Amino acid sequence: MDKPVILTIDDDPAVLQTISRDLRKQYGSRFRIVRADSGAMALEATQQLKLRGNTVALFLADQRMPGMSGVEFLNQGSEIFPKAKRALLTAYADTNAAIDAINTAQLDYYLLKPWDPPEEKLYPVLDDLLQDWQATFKPVFQGVKVISDRWSPNSHALRDFLSRNQVPYRWLDIESNQEARQLVAYAGEKDNPCLPLVLLPSGEKLVKPTTADLAQQVGMQTEAAKPFYDLVIVGGGPAGLAAAVYGASEGLRTVMIEREAPGGQAGTSSRIENYLGFPVGLSGSDLARRAVTQARRFGVEILTPQEATAIRLEDNYRIITLSDGSEISCHALILAMGVSWRRLTVMGVDQFTGAGVYYGAAQTEAAACKDEDVYVVGGANSAGQAAMYFSKYARKVRMLVRGESLTKSMSQYLIDQIAGTDNIEVMPFHSVVEAKGGDRLEEILVKDSQTGDVKTFKTNSLFIFIGATPSTGWLDGVVQRDERGFLYSGADIPGGMPWPLERDRFLLETNVPGIFAVGDVRHGSVKRVASGVGEGSICVQFVHQHLANV
The missing domain is CATH 3.40.30.10 (Glutaredoxin)
Known part of the structure; x- marks a missing residue:
């Protein structure tokens, strides 16, 4: 944290230099001394300190200054930092103005010039003021x-x-x-x-x-440091992070490309309670933070936000084009892009996306939903985790489930938790058919598929969890995909595909030698965090075997 500021103002250069010297001598180890030669300059400095997230502990202003007197400055400066102590430097002839300022500017103290020796006439007064300020000081946020x-x-x-x-x-x-x-x-x-x-x-x-x-x-790395890597990983979800940790820890020069944020879709989960080794559960963001720290400790480069947009093959090289037009190459490529939330295609939803309609847990919006009615669309684990999270803030959470119950797609532990939470209501056979509002979401129309009735609910918050789709279009013509865009690998690759090598295709390897698919983006994968971590981990062994023959 930056040091709190003592701001002193005097239009006389000699006096300003002297007071600054005396303040720095006594308080320089604990406070930052800032000086200004006019009220206007001091006001500008005060505003800049506020913008930077600094805090002012004490204003010490000369009374007689052209353009803006000390009292006038203190009136304006205290509006910016109302907790700062206010002291006035004044000549004997101006003591009446100083006394009046005790009421008009809530002046804490006034000191007479000259203050020599400061050990007797300056420091004791300022020590008391600064101790009083310190007693109630709460550090301001500086991020x-x-x-x-x-x-x-x-x-x-x-x-x-x-x-x-x-x-x-x-x-x-x-x-x-x-x-x-x-x-x-x-x-x-x-x-x-x-x-x-x-x-x-x-x-x-x-x-x-x-x-x-x-x-x-804010200092994130968006450009690769090298043109070539042993291993490139596209996607920073649990599978990609696991591959990065194991690859780098075993000596592979590794870079991971993530278009949004490490952790992927799992990183938005408010609570993962069935992950081995965490009996009380952990949040997706906590899991991502731990994994990123671990990966960086082993030397993984993490590019974010950055996106792979194209791929081509040249001999044993796999060359990836990034969204900024740059290229990186490698011998081994792991595709771990995961999936993106599927969009709800009903009238009005696109109009209010980001203004009341959100995809994913949107934990950034949870606190703003305090004492409001929140609607969650979906019946899988992600929807259940979100409902439990929002129930801590919202007055009511209603889960709109298209099917007859939660049992087909949600873990039993979550079903039990939801049933035991008073302010969560599960509405089976209900789905959103329209969203309405002005510049933000104001109400939703919900249809009961059993009765055909359409109900209107007032709300400012609709969170959608209705499945996911892979973003693999950039691989078209290179890596074989199924009809939904998921990547074929290993034994799942349809017969008849040519294979150019004498060795057999590795588990998790796609139709292209040296390109592997792990996690949710892979055809037939188990959509769980633990399985993604497992696939990312074991895939590195196949990478080593592939590199040994390159």
């Missing part, structure tokens, strides 16, 4: 700040990206948070606010940034 309204799809995308990539941030709602409006003004966007506005710890502002822009600013 990334996102300022927007709740219903901004762009803001949701940025917040979801930061959350899933384990980047600490604070969201400030422009509609309800006074500090958010102040920061917008200090950033120079008051007259024409362009939201979302992102403030970095350095004080730099980003207006409507893309996730790629934000990733670069």
Whole structure:
């Protein structure tokens, strides 16, 4: 954490230098001393400190300054840092103004010039003020700040990206948070606010940034350090992360490409309770954080957000084109892209996506749903985990399930938990047929397939978990896929496909030698975190065997 600030202002250069020297001598080890030679400069400095997430412990201002007096500055400065202590430096002739300022500017103390010796006339007073300030001081958040309204799809995308990539941030709602409006003004966007506005710890502002822009600013790696790797892994879900850990730990130069955030779809799960070794469960984000830390410890390069867009084969090389136009090559490639949430194709849903309609658990939105009615579409484990998570915040969680019950697609432990949660209601044979609202979701129309009745429910929050589809179109013509886009591997590859090598095809190997498929993207895979981790782990052994013959 940065040191708290003592800000001193005086228009006389000699006095300013002297007071700064005395303050630095006594308090420089615990406080940062900032000085300004006018009220206007001090006000600008105060605003910049606020933008950077710093905090001011003490304002020490000279009273007689042209343009803006010390009292006038203290009035304005205390609006930005209301907890800061306020002291006035004044000549004897101005003591009446200082006394009046005790009431008008809530002045804490005034000191007479000269203050020599400071050990007797300056430090004892400031020590008391700073001790009082320290007693109630709560460190301010100094990470990334996102300022927007709740219903901004762009803001949701940025917040979801930061959350899933384990980047600490604070969201400030422009509609309800006074500090958010102040920061917008200090950033120079008051007259024409362009939201979302992102403030970095350095004080730099980003207006409507893309996730790629934000990733670069917060220090994520988006470009590969080398042109060639022993092993390239596309996809950073549990299967890809497991392959990365085992590959790098066994000496392979490894890079992992992830288009959104490490952890994949599993990383959005609010609670995974049936993963071996975690009897009380763990969140998907916690699993992802642990795996990323482990992978980086072994030297894995993780490119995010980055996306593979094309592939071609040249002799023993597999060359991958990335979304920024760059290329990397390898001898062995593991495809672990997982799947993406399937879209709900009913009227109005696309219009409100990111503004009340969300795919996945959207943990970034949970706290905003406090005391509201939340609707969850789907009946598999991901929907059940989300319902349990939202039940901690929402007044009511209704699960809209197209089938007759949860038993066909949900683990029994989750069914039992849902049945024992008072504010969760399961509505079988119900499905959304339309979403309505103005600039955000306001109500949904839900059909009961048994009776044919269509019901209207008021809500601002609809979370959708209706299955998933693979994003494998970029492999067309190279790697064989089934009719739904999942990748064939091993014994599942249809007969008649040519195989150019004398050795047999390895388990998990696709129709192309040296290209493997693991996890949810693989045809016939078990859609569980543990199975993905297992496939990613054992696949590295086949990679070694393939590389031995390259």
